[in-house]
Amino acid sequence: MRASDRAYQRLREEILDGLLAPRTVLAEVEQAARLGVSRTPVREAFGRLVADGLLAAQSGRGLVVTELSAGGVHELYELRTALEDQAARLAAQRRDPRVFEDLARRFAAAGDLVHLGEEGLHRYYELTDDLDAAIDEAVRNSYLADALRAARTHLVRIRRLARHDPGRLREAAAEHLLIVEAIAAGDAGLAAHATHVHLHKSKTHFVRLVERHLDETSNAPSATVATTGA
Amino acid sequence: MRASDRAYQRLREEILDGLLAPRTVLAEVEQAARLGVSRTPVREAFGRLVADGLLAAQSGRGLVVTELSAGGVHELYELRTALEDQAARLAAQRRDPRVFEDLARRFAAAGDLVHLGEEGLHRYYELTDDLDAAIDEAVRNSYLADALRAARTHLVRIRRLARHDPGRLREAAAEHLLIVEAIAAGDAGLAAHATHVHLHKSKTHFVRLVERHLDETSNAPSATVATTGA
DNA sequence: GAACGGGTCTGTGTATACATTCGCGCCGTC
DNA sequence: GACGGCGCGAATGTATACACAGACCCGTTC
Structure with a gap:
């Protein structure tokens, strides 16, 4: 390499x-x-x-x-919603149903991850990464895939601020399950709308996280040069 | 520099x-x-x-x-629709009405450009570029703007294949006028739907262009290395 | 005659030397 | 004391030299 x-x-x-x-x-x-x-x-x-x-x-x-800023998260989700709604819609039209039926089973079982703490959150992220990959694979659109990759890059940074939250994880699993089932069923409209709803809730959750994080670190700026100098 | x-x-x-x-x-x-x-x-x-x-x-x-390929144009428009629909919706919510009222006047008068031939087409592209810039300016979302810039880059390459077409120019001007009026009026839903309709027609037009272009050049590959070598 | 292997040679990838610009600090002046 | 200019220095921008890899060509062999 x-x-x-x-x-x-x-x-x-x-x-x-x-x-x-x-x-x-x-x-x-x-x-x-x-x-x-x-x-x-x-x-x-x-x-x-x-x-x-x-x-x-x-x-x-x-x-x-x-x-990262709360405003930035809003902006990022305005882009992400546009892309993911479209991707879900197209995936529902082009998917191999078996792939998404399999994912549906895994999301249905994801409630158990709640008991694994941080490890469960990590495992859940792997599951959503698999869903993202399955959608990209189904959509077969390199332009859309590139744009999504860029948006998801920034999401990872925000996601990192999250700690395990059993309530939110259970909600998210239910939202994802609906999306996956809609794609498996070939219901493009539902897939898009369910994605939109999920992203709205996800955004609300993360905006709160980022605001709290910025509060906590406001007097101790995160830049190493600044901290080591003081 | x-x-x-x-x-x-x-x-x-x-x-x-x-x-x-x-x-x-x-x-x-x-x-x-x-x-x-x-x-x-x-x-x-x-x-x-x-x-x-x-x-x-x-x-x-x-x-x-x-x-460039016909399939590529389809893919590009799947991305572009997602981005431009969202941008138009957000622009309608955040615009300075005066900017779009001014643009509306210019699009209303754009029918006259039909008589200028290729020069008219060029002038029309400048007008749509101004619209794009005004939308970006109104939306104030750098993530979305970056994604749009990437998509528009590829559009320029396709657009280059177009020759002056009075009928299509008049249609496009009417479609753009509706979009601009919707944004000026703050009607987010209409702005998004009008954009969607416009892009659908635009795509149909360009797919035809690219197919014709590929037909014409199929026996004379466009790569310079290939042509000079033969 | 075709296929495989070795050698050469061109083009990329990396390191380094050189040029240039811009930031920062010091000094002088007002 | 504050502001501005000047000079130094460090970091970026560019050129070039060197290392390496793989693609192409030719020869040989089956």
């Missing part, structure tokens, strides 16, 4: 995991040294991360890890 | 204008020599063009200018 790919993947994961916190300033030489490669692959990785919206040019020199 | 930015812009324009035809193979050294810069900025430009979906990695070595 190419060094630039590894640099990109590594930095991307570190941003998504929060190891590189929002507002952290990244310099080429510094990261090149840390990752054990030269500036060239790091520059390429930076370029891709900027395109992903995970890094942004700082006023003046340097790149910063982009910030 | 940076050499890599100029390389990117130049190559992008050449692809969108069809100067670099689909299936054309691009090599770093070759383009570096042609553009009068070193490989480094060319590599960066290539990376951005791949992210834009205008270049794709060829099997083996080299990058190729991506192809």
Whole structure:
């Protein structure tokens, strides 16, 4: 694998995991040294991360890890709703029913994950990732898939703020089950509307999370440069 | 301005204008020599063009200018509909009415452009570009705007195949006028539905264009390497 | 004659050296 | 004391040199 790919993947994961916190300033030489490669692959990785919206040019020199905000979550969901509603609609028209019948069984059983704590939440995310993949596969539209991938990238960052919440997990499982059943049944309209409803509830949940998170960290900015300096 | 930015812009324009035809193979050294810069900025430009979906990695070595196909137009419009419907809906909720009232006047007068031939078509594209910009401005959602920009990039390539068509231009002007009036009036539902209808008609029109274009060029592949070699 | 293997050669990937620009701090002046 | 200009320095932007890989060609063999 190419060094630039590894640099990109590594930095991307570190941003998504929060190891590189929002507002952290990244310099080429510094990261090149840390990752054990030269500036060239790091520059390429930076370029891709900027395109992903995970890094942004700082006023003046340097790149910063982009910030999460409640307003940003609203904006992200305005995009996500448009894309996922459409994807669900198209998936219902083009799916292999067996794939979604299988997913329906797994979502129906997902209530049990409630008892596994954080591990259960993690397992649930794997399940929703499988659903996303199944929808992409059914829709067979690379333009839509690319746009969805970009939107989901940012979702991962928000999702990371969540702790296990049995009530919300049970609700989400019921919402997802309805979506999957609608797709399996080939009911495009229901699939789209059920997706819309689910995303609305999901958004409400996450906006609350982000607001709480920003409150908690407002006096202790997440950027490492700022904290280590003080 | 940076050499890599100029390389990117130049190559992008050449692809969108069809100067670099689909299936054309691009090599770093070759383009570096042609553009009068070193490989480094060319590599960066290539990376951005791949992210834009205008270049794709060829099997083996080299990058190729991506192809247009009727199926691709369908896929593109599945994405575009999702994004533009949502954008129109949100614009109707957030617009400054004066901006769209002004646009409505311009679209109402656009019928006159029919008499200007190709120049009229060009002028009409400028008008729709202004509408796109006004919608982005009203929506104020960077995620959505980025996704729309990506989709519109590909649209430009398809649009290039069009010749002046008085009938279609008059129809399009009427459809656009309805959209703009709905946004000006703050009627989000109508704005979204009018956009959907317009895009459906637009898609039908362009699919026909692309099919005809592919027919015409099927025996004379557009890639320069193929034609000069034969 | 076709298929497989080795060698060459071109093109990409990475490192590094060089150029350039812009930020930051210091000093001077008002 | 504050503001502005100047200079230094560090970080980015570009060029180039080097390493490596894989694609193509040719020869050989079956």
